[in-house]
Amino acid sequence: MPVSVDQTSVDPSRNESAPANTSASADTAAQAPAGKKDEALRPHAEDAFAAELAALAAQDDRPRPARWRMSPWAVATYLLGGTLPDGTVITPKYVGPRRIVEVAVTTLATDRALLLLGVPGTAKTWVSEHLAAAVSGDSTLLVQGTAGTPEEAIRYGWNYAQLLAHGPSRDALVPSPVMRAMSEGMTARVEELTRIPADVQDTLITILSEKTLPIPELGQEVQAVRGFNLIATANDRDRGVNDLSSALRRRFNTVVLPLPESADAEVDIVSRRVDQMGRSLDLPTAPDGIDEIRRVVTVFRELRDGVTADGRTKLKSPSGTLSTAEAISVVTNGLALAAHFGDGVLRPSDVAAGILGAVVRDPAADRVIWQEYLEAVVRERDGWKDFYRACREVSA
Numbered sequence: 001m002p003v004s005v006d007q008t009s010v011d012p013s014r015n016e017s018a019p020a021n022t023s024a025s026a027d028t029a030a031q032a033p034a035g036k037k038d039e040a041l042r043p044h045a046e047d048a049f050a051a052e053l054a055a056l057a058a059q060d061d062r063p064r065p066a067r068w069r070m071s072p073w074a075v076a077t078y079l080l081g082g083t084l085p086d087g088t089v090i091t092p093k094y095v096g097p098r099r100i101v102e103v104a105v106t107t108l109a110t111d112r113a114l115l116l117l118g119v120p121g122t123a124k125t126w127v128s129e130h131l132a133a134a135v136s137g138d139s140t141l142l143v144q145g146t147a148g149t150p151e152e153a154i155r156y157g158w159n160y161a162q163l164l165a166h167g168p169s170r171d172a173l174v175p176s177p178v179m180r181a182m183s184e185g186m187t188a189r190v191e192e193l194t195r196i197p198a199d200v201q202d203t204l205i206t207i208l209s210e211k212t213l214p215i216p217e218l219g220q221e222v223q224a225v226r227g228f229n230l231i232a233t234a235n236d237r238d239r240g241v242n243d244l245s246s247a248l249r250r251r252f253n254t255v256v257l258p259l260p261e262s263a264d265a266e267v268d269i270v271s272r273r274v275d276q277m278g279r280s281l282d283l284p285t286a287p288d289g290i291d292e293i294r295r296v297v298t299v300f301r302e303l304r305d306g307v308t309a310d311g312r313t314k315l316k317s318p319s320g321t322l323s324t325a326e327a328i329s330v331v332t333n334g335l336a337l338a339a340h341f342g343d344g345v346l347r348p349s350d351v352a353a354g355i356l357g358a359v360v361r362d363p364a365a366d367r368v369i370w371q372e373y374l375e376a377v378v379r380e381r382d383g384w385k386d387f388y389r390a391c392r393e394v395s396a
């Protein structure tokens with residue numbers, strides 16, 4: 001029986017919580033505010049990184065756009081990491097080209113909204129959450145886009161008990177996260193914009209161009225106050241950006257988040273995130289995990305690119321996305337296996353099942369691709385014998 005772990009059940013973007021370790025507070029527990037938030041399985045960015053955000057805001061003397069918690073420069077530093085004049089270390093949240101982050105942050109200070117676009121697992125949601133946390137101190141004004149997202153989720157709904165008892169009034173109105181962001185001058189987020197039906201998406205046009213949300217039932221409107229802007233994310237693999245009407249697309253500046261450019265960059269991202277997630281799940285840190293992380297990243301990159309790292313052997317790519325996010329899941333699962341059923345050291349057998357689960361999505365075609373890769377590449381590679389054996393065992 002092949003053993004495989006379905007990575008879809010472990011979504012790093014939803015399970016991690018990461019009280020960062022900064023020199024401002026070496027004790028990770030000190031980063032999160034006291035009380036119930038401490039216990040959240042996944043604290044919001046503004047809670048998990050409260051100490052970093054406070055240090056940045058305190059030491060930032062550059063000009064801030066209206067209602068921003070800090071200057072655009074400080075927001076970019078929060079995302080990319082750095083050291084403040086008093087020695088506080090800001091951990092990098094996003095690992096990638098600085099210019100991308102600068103363009104994204106600057107867009108939020110203009111009257112155009114920001115669209116983060118990219119293949120799955122390129123940190124679109126992650127970046128959007130951290131941008132909202134840094135700019136507005138609140139990343140929770142969020143609309144999740146699905147095929148069933150109604151207009152009310154973007155505009156407003158009604159409390160029907162109130163509506164029936166007293167008729168339409170501001171008290172009976174239930175504002176959407178976007179409406180709240182408009183009236184409070186905050187950052188709203190719309191996830192997976194292109195999954196929302198076109199007519200519902202178009203609700204955003206007036207909001208983004210006129211900066212107003214009419215409430216015809218009351219003969220009123222909510223005007224956006226300064227500080228309001230919107231970050232949308234869209235996946236260019238599921239359904240294309242073509243699904244955005246051109247009228248709506250013109251209201252956005254599009255920033256494309258790329259896949260990590262080198263294996264080293266991807267190993268860096270995976271090890272950072274695995275370390276943060278491991279701490280939040282109380283997993284012991286694996287001393288020699290880096291070799292296994294490098295191996296997972298190599299396998300994912302080679303299969304994704306359809307060619308081995310040395311460029312010599314052409315490969316077929318499996319149907320799964322094999323994103324950085326999935327590599328993070330595979331390694332985190334492996335660490336949990338090593339911690340609970342092994343000796344705490346991450347070994348090939350701890351990641352093999354996870355890799356198989358991520359690669360073989362289509363039981364027929366992907367399995368053949370995986371077997372070919374195992375025999376042609378993994379078997380022949382120096383120092384990969386253990387890994388080859390572990391993979392054979394789970395795929396047999």
Ligand SMILES: Nc1ncnc2c1ncn2[C@@H]1O[C@H](COP(=O)(O)OP(=O)(O)OP(=O)(O)O)[C@@H](O)[C@H]1O
Pocket residue numbers: 012013016093094095096118119120121122123124125126127233234235260269273324325328
């Ligand atoms: N360049 C990167 N820098 C830092 N973290 C990254 C990077 N790329 C991926 N990640 C990590 O990958 C995980 C998944 O990212 P996220 O969920 O934001 O992806 P996404 O682009 O929204 O994917 P999807 O299209 O599936 O929604 C996050 O935990 C994030 O930290």
Ligand SMILES: [Mg+2]
Pocket residue numbers: 124125126233
């Ligand atoms: Mg996402």
